Amino acid sequence: MKIVVTGALGHIGSCLIREIPSFFPEAEIVMIDNLATQRYCSLFNLPLKGKYRFIEADVLATDLNAIIDGADVVLHLAAITDAASSFKNKEQVENINYNATAKVAEACSKIKCPMIHLSSTSVYGTQRDIVDEDCSPAELQPQSPYAKTKLKEERFLQALGDSGKLPFAICRFGTICGISPGMRFHTAVNKFCWQAVMGQPLTVWRTALHQKRPYLALNDAVRAIKFIIENNLFDQRIYNILTENLTVKSIVEFIEKHIPRLEIQYVDSEIMNQLSYEVSNLRFKKQGFEFTGSVGKNIAETIELLKTPGGNHVK
Ligand SMILES: NC(=O)c1ccc[n+]([C@@H]2O[C@H](COP(=O)([O-])OP(=O)(O)OC[C@H]3O[C@@H](n4cnc5c(N)ncnc54)[C@H](O)[C@@H]3O)[C@@H](O)[C@H]2O)c1
Known part of the structure; x- marks a missing residue:
């Protein structure tokens, strides 16, 4: 099994890459990160049982087709992630995050490789008590350039999915809490x-x-990713993932x-x-996932x- 993780050195990735060898002992773990956020420490003391390969590269500037070739799943985590600062670097966030996601999705679609895309519950904005994935378009009111870009990325994936080219799951993660070597x-x-x-x-x-607001414990986040892979939940749907x-x-x-x-x-x-x-997490729970x-x-x-x-x- 080959698992490719973009943005592998970040807050979520640095925890995930340590758990994958326990979840999937045979997995080759290919990690891509451009070190834009200097999280070298995320590579310290990786579990010896893991079969790791690190590629220092920008998703936008590397030959993804070659990296993804033969992969069983791609976990796309690479993004500029500081939502509050995204008002100041709006264009950079829009261009880099959107284009990186589109590039990863297109590379996956060429070989029909399943993709997990991390979106965010910050795409919501509603006065209703509780909102779920079936909400009306009017209730999708992202309040930052970061969140607006997430919504645009989701739509790109859905369009590729509609044309039958891409098996994927979109995870709208709540705000993460929990420690990891590359935490921010x-x-x-x-x-x-x-x-x-x-x-x-x-x-x-x-x-x-x-x-x-919705929050997500880091251990639930990595277990949710494992759950999607194990259950082959690449049903081209969106799942709210929050504890x-x-x-x-x-x-x-x-x-x-x-x-x-x-x-x-x-x-x-x-x-x-x-x-x-x-935000409701019922859709994901109904698939059999338990938030612990x-x-x-x-x-x-x-x-x-x-x-x-x-x-x-x-x-
Ligand atoms: N942490 C949260 O609270 C949260 C909540 C919802 C969604 N998400 C999403 O989950 C994903 C991972 O989040 P995180 O908290 O681990 O983020 P992070 O900022 O800690 O990590 C992102 C990693 O991606 C790398 N990166 C950025 N642009 C890149 C590029 N073009 N090419 C290669 N590497 C690149 C960075 O160097 C960094 O190591 C992101 O898409 C984020 O938007 C996070």
């Missing part, structure tokens, strides 16, 4: 953990404290269990002003990882 701290939960441990005020978007919907307030309360007396500083953000949304992760547990582990002997977590 742009996203809400990790950023709050970092700020709390460093004695900084937690910067919460003014409108966000009581708004619910739970939570308010920022409840995330703050999880953190307060470990670091009391948190200070909150409200900031304005262009993202998701006014919007609160809960815990955002609270992952917060505890992240804080534990960041504490230093000097105790800079104590105010």
Whole structure:
């Protein structure tokens, strides 16, 4: 079995590549990453039982056909991922993320290789209580250039799928929490953990404290990818993948269990002003998947990882 992972050194990829040898012991794991985010550390101490090959390359500038040749599945994780910053580098995010996805999808379609594409629950934006994959187009209101591009990428894959050329699954992941060698701290939960441990005020978007959003424990994320491969779930559908919907307030309360007396500083953000949304994961559960992760547990582990002997977590 040959598994190709683009963006393999990132937050999700660096966990996934360590789990694949346990999930699929025979797998050859081909990892592509352009090291744009300098996550060399993601390659440290890979499990000895894994059959790894790393290719330092930009998806957009390399011969993907040769790399994907003979692959059983391609996991496309490569992207510029900081949604909040994507307002500043809108064109770069749009061009690089969209074109990289299109290039990977086209290479897969040439040999009908199944592809898992990681999209995001940030494509939603609705006033309804709970939203699912069958929502109306009006409820798909991505609030950032990053999220808008995700939606455009999904449509590209669906068009290829409609023409019968590409077996794929699109995973709309909730915001990831949980530790990995290549973890990043742009996203809400990790950023709050970092700020709390460093004695900084937690910067919460003014409108966000009581708004619910979807979160995904990293172990559920990698198990979901395994589940799709094992069950050959390349049915050209979209699946919402999230462990739970939570308010920022409840995330703050999880953190307060470990670091009391948190200070909150409200900031304005262009993202998701006014919007609160809960996302349903029922479609994926109905396929037989069980979400077993815990955002609270992952917060505890992240804080534990960041504490230093000097105790800079104590105010
Ligand atoms: N982390 C989350 O909360 C979250 C939530 C929803 C969806 N996703 C999606 O999951 C995927 C992986 O996310 P992540 O958190 O691991 O991201 P990440 O930013 O940690 O990792 C992305 C990796 O891709 C690499 N990369 C970027 N552009 C590349 C290119 N053109 N060619 C080769 N490599 C390239 C980067 O160097 C990096 O190592 C992304 O598509 C992201 O949008 C992530």
